[in-house]
Amino acid sequence: MTNATRADIRDVPLAVSSTGAGRDRDTPAASGRFKRLYNIAEIRKAALSALPRPVFDFADGAAEDERTLRRNVEAFADVALLPRPLNGAASCDLSVELFGRRLAMPLVIAPTGLAGLFWPDGERESARAASASGIAYCASHGSVCTLEEIAGTGVEPRWMQVFVYKDRGFTREMVERADAARYSALVLTIDNQLLGNRERDLRNGFTIPPRFGLAGTLSTATKVPWLLRMRTALPRLTFGNYVRPGHANDIASLAGRLAELLDPGLSWAEVDWLRKIWRGPFIIKGVLHPDEAREAVQRGADGIVVSNHGGRQLDGSPASFDALPAILEAVSGRIPVLMDGGVRRGSDVVKAVASGAAACLIGRPQLWALAVGGMAGVQHMLGIFRREIDRTMGLMGVSRTSDLGPHCLVPSRFGRR
Numbered sequence: 001m002t003n004a005t006r007a008d009i010r011d012v013p014l015a016v017s018s019t020g021a022g023r024d025r026d027t028p029a030a031s032g033r034f035k036r037l038y039n040i041a042e043i044r045k046a047a048l049s050a051l052p053r054p055v056f057d058f059a060d061g062a063a064e065d066e067r068t069l070r071r072n073v074e075a076f077a078d079v080a081l082l083p084r085p086l087n088g089a090a091s092c093d094l095s096v097e098l099f100g101r102r103l104a105m106p107l108v109i110a111p112t113g114l115a116g117l118f119w120p121d122g123e124r125e126s127a128r129a130a131s132a133s134g135i136a137y138c139a140s141h142g143s144v145c146t147l148e149e150i151a152g153t154g155v156e157p158r159w160m161q162v163f164v165y166k167d168r169g170f171t172r173e174m175v176e177r178a179d180a181a182r183y184s185a186l187v188l189t190i191d192n193q194l195l196g197n198r199e200r201d202l203r204n205g206f207t208i209p210p211r212f213g214l215a216g217t218l219s220t221a222t223k224v225p226w227l228l229r230m231r232t233a234l235p236r237l238t239f240g241n242y243v244r245p246g247h248a249n250d251i252a253s254l255a256g257r258l259a260e261l262l263d264p265g266l267s268w269a270e271v272d273w274l275r276k277i278w279r280g281p282f283i284i285k286g287v288l289h290p291d292e293a294r295e296a297v298q299r300g301a302d303g304i305v306v307s308n309h310g311g312r313q314l315d316g317s318p319a320s321f322d323a324l325p326a327i328l329e330a331v332s333g334r335i336p337v338l339m340d341g342g343v344r345r346g347s348d349v350v351k352a353v354a355s356g357a358a359a360c361l362i363g364r365p366q367l368w369a370l371a372v373g374g375m376a377g378v379q380h381m382l383g384i385f386r387r388e389i390d391r392t393m394g395l396m397g398v399s400r401t402s403d404l405g406p407h408c409l410v411p412s413r414f415g416r417r
């Protein structure tokens with residue numbers, strides 16, 4: 001791209017630039033039915049209109065008073081971007097290298113259970129969108145499709161998220177299935193061995209399978225397009241990876257079994273064991289304490305994700321972006337440090353990468369985008385991130401993600417009340 005082209009794009013209004021001059025080539029949907037969904041907040045609003053309230057709240061909500069959820073988003077406002085426009089970033093290379101693979105931008109789709117509740121075949125739709133956008137996809141243990149079905153989309157790089165179960169044989173089986181289905185990385189989530197207290201679900205009477213209280217039933221009745229779309233998927237909704245011949249495989253039985261299966265006594269011993277049985281990159285997700293990050297490196301982890309599960313587990317735990325600096329210091333560049341939680345703007349991604357994160361995972365925005373348009377919706381959402389990262393870097397005078405660093409950031413008072 002020439003200087004002139006970049007300048008043209010910068011100076012025209014968003015509505016024109018987002019359909020012009022070749023920047024949206026990989027997001028054909030941007031000029032069509034998603035035209036009004038010009039940022040992640042608008043996609044969230046559209047999801048709120050599209051989904052029955054209990055389903056929307058299942059994704060949107062978090063634990064108890066949702067303080068960590070709110071702080072995840074707000075933390076980004078405490079840092080400001082310090083531009084150097086005379087560096088002349090005529091075009092930006094957003095790509096990053098992660099675990100030996102190049103990603104088109106520093107984003108990964110986060111593992112989110114029950115994506116198939118938001119759109120039929122939701123996991124495969126998201127995986128295809130990730131693939132089309134050149135980023136990695138992390139499958140959840142709790143996907144509706146099986147991990148093999150997701151692998152069947154051919155999405156690469158594909159990562160598999162697992163838990164540790166009381167039955168180590170079952171844990172091993174999950175890992176072996178991920179290996180057989182050629183997942184390139186294993187992600188062990190450590191912050192979900194007990195389920196967080198999600199009060200929106202209690203208030204809505206949300207259960208698995210979805211059986212809504214009176215208000216929820218009324219809300220569902222007004223969401224006819226979702227109901228029609230989901231009419232054949234809903235009765236088949238289940239946790240695909242847990243289905244066993246000869247067992248009760250309906251989602252209610254599986255949800256009950258899952259809660260029983262998880263081992264709340266998870267410790268470093270299981271981390272060591274998983275490290276031994278998984279040959280590829282091994283990533284620990286849910287790290288917030290610098291000492292735990294240091295130990296993860298010593299125990300052979302290849303990466304960590306600074307995460308509080310989107311505020312869905314321990315309310316009152318630090319925001320991921322707040323926790324990031326101490327963890328980066330503890331790890332001191334020995335392994336990639338990723339983060340998730342509250343990433344809603346390309347500028348948030350730029351701030352995380354400038355702080356030292358290797359990439360960000362995107363949780364809820366993926367589910368909102370699925371709810372409004374399946375694969376096309378997720379591709380559109382990723383296109384928004386791509387354009388926002390590109391524009392932010394362009395405005396900052398930074399041409400490559402590798403040129404982002406702490407020198408691009410200053411403390412800000414934006415976030416202070």
Ligand SMILES: Cc1cc2nc3c(=O)[nH]c(=O)nc-3n(C[C@H](O)[C@H](O)[C@H](O)COP(=O)(O)O)c2cc1C
Nearest residue numbers: 059110111112113140189309310340341342363364
């Ligand atoms: C509905 C929902 C389901 C989730 N399921 C999982 C899961 O199965 N495994 C996991 O490790 N994290 C899960 N997460 C957490 C995400 O991977 C991620 O850490 C979090 O959503 C990031 O925050 P964000 O939603 O603000 O982007 C889930 C999050 C949501 C919203």
